[in-house]
Amino acid sequence: MATVVKVLELVGESKRSWQDAAESAVREAAQTVDHITGVEVYNMTADVEDGRLCSYKANVKVAFAVDPARR
Secondary structure (H helix, E strand, O other), rough: OOOEEEEEEEEEEEEEOOOHHHHHHHHHHOOOOOOEEEEEEEEEEEEEEEEEEEEEEEEEEEEEEHHHHHH
């Protein structure tokens, strides 16, 4: 049987970095989604306070294999 992959779009947030924001999104998704195989970061934004970046956001697409036993 062919492998089927689903993709979820998520937004991760962090006070430290865009990488941490992306990792946060994957970490949270992994708590309820099995078989995550990859992530695509397709947009990065940040909030600004007093002329400085203060909060990072990463839009990500998380890919995961569908469990064939649950189809």
